Amino acid sequence: MNTLEKRLLNDFQRDLSPSPTPFADMAEELGVTEEDVIGVLRTLTERGVVSRVGPVFRxxxxxxxxxxxxxxxxxxxxxxxxxxxxxxxxxxxxxxxxxxxxxxxxxxxxxxxxxxxxxxxxxxxxxxxxxxxxxxxxxxxxxxxxxxx
Amino acid sequence: MNTVIDATDRRIIAATQEGLPLTPRPYAMIAAQLGLDAGDVMDRMQRMLDSGAIRRIGAVPNHYALGFKGNGMSVWDVPDDTIKEAGQTIGALDFVSHCYHRPRHLPTWPYNLFAMVHGRDRAEVDEKVHHIAAILGANNRGHEVLFSTRILKKTGLRIAG
CATH class of the missing domain: 3.30.70.3460 (Alpha-Beta Plaits)
Structure with a gap:
């Protein structure tokens, strides 16, 4: 797992607040592009390392x-x-x-x-x-x- | 706090419980699917976050796929008058992902405190359970760890739209 994958997994379990462009917001914080963030999240989901990206309901x-x-x-x-x-x-x-x-x-x-x-x-x-x-x-x-x- | 979930909220829950679309404007896409305004969808989700109906929004790691295979449900019998303090202490441990007070059913089920303990393997979970036992001291009147041997079904919360 590369550094961006680890950071997305560890730092963004709770920080996808409702925003028009949440992945661009994450990208800005990480100093990468929106395409990078979306691409990595897609890969992690396809590999099954991430079950989904979204809300966890109580x-x-x-x-x-x-x-x-x-x-x-x-x-x-x-x-x-x-x-x-x-x-x-x-x-x-x-x-x-x-x-x-x-x-x-x-x-x-x-x-x-x-x-x-x-x-x-x-x-x-x-x-x-x-x-x-x-x-x-x-x-x-x-x-x-x-x-x- | 307003925790009322209305019919529109339920449609939003149904549309997002399997995850957000991984596109630049996911909330706008959900809103379009539901025939709602994107701002309304975001406001409603923010309100559900504030009220606690939504715990968090983010990447949901599959601990099992990440190698955290020692998912152990530890169950404890603690005196009722100490459960709140015990629960808050145990719940704050970073290897505990869920900590709940649940009813006893005597004589078959004496345990009233549940703490889900994560580790890479059983030995690591056992070590962490010993740590909890040490914290509880005399308030631990008995405990067990239930390891899962098979996942027979695992989905996010499902609500019909």
């Missing part, structure tokens, strides 16, 4: 959201994970090494809709869900310091 301010855990028998894990992931309201789904081995986040427009989805998942799988809604947030995700070797 789920609970945009509807109801809940972290959910399930204990799924190993033999059924793939099928249950597939069923859960098929809901468009599910935006993260991880297998974790624990008795609770399936962890996902559900985001819905209302709390009622969220509860209905959880009930639906329980009926379809015959398995219990553990609801872990956020009660307080102690860290506002402003990006992640990347330490290069």
């Amino acid at each position: 789920p609970q301010r945009c509807g109801a959201s809940c972290l959910v855990a399930m204990t799924v028998p190993e033999t059924r894990l793939e099928a249950v994970a597939e069923l859960v992931s098929a809901f468009p309201e599910v935006n993260h789904n991880y297998e974790r090494e624990h008795r609770f081995n399936l962890w996902f986040v559900i985001t819905a427009d209302t709390e009622d809709h969220l509860q209905a989805l959880l009930q639906h998942i329980e009926w379809q799988t015959g398995l219990a869900t553990l609801s872990l809604p956020m009660q307080a947030e102690y860290h506002i995700d402003l990006g992640f310091p990347l330490q290069w070797d």
Whole structure:
């Protein structure tokens, strides 16, 4: 990874404020051209090093959201994970090494809709869900310091 | 602070949640797609930033692709009357990307504080978890680290437009 790529990744996780020409603004700060910035961001996105360039929304301010855990028998894990992931309201789904081995986040427009989805998942799988809604947030995700070797 | 998201805001969220177009005037392009004025789109996004509905706007690194493969969810049982202080201390650590208070479900789930710990590998995450344990001291009544073994679905927040 070259220096411009590193700087774009590390310094611009939070600084793309709404501006008519945000990439030109970044370029000016870095002393490069707008084409350089856009080109590098395109390359990084194509390589998968950057998931996307844009806003990170905070789920609970945009509807109801809940972290959910399930204990799924190993033999059924793939099928249950597939069923859960098929809901468009599910935006993260991880297998974790624990008795609770399936962890996902559900985001819905209302709390009622969220509860209905959880009930639906329980009926379809015959398995219990553990609801872990956020009660307080102690860290506002402003990006992640990347330490290069 | 005004945190109300209206129908137009939701259309903007739907149009930008997969990322901004990498063109010189991305907000103008989004505005054109939605039949809105570019200034209105930028004002609304700024308002969502100010209210906290948008955490940040920028490059979203894929930590996994960057070699931070030791994503460990550490979970802690801390006394309720100390959770705020503990959460603020742990949340301020630079290797913690998310720190939340969530409910216990006794007896199956005794943990009320969640901290996502990032490192290059498990050993590095374990080391950082020990560091958290040392900070919490006697307020750590029990903890575990849950490592992810597979990502089964990962998308940004999805809202239908």
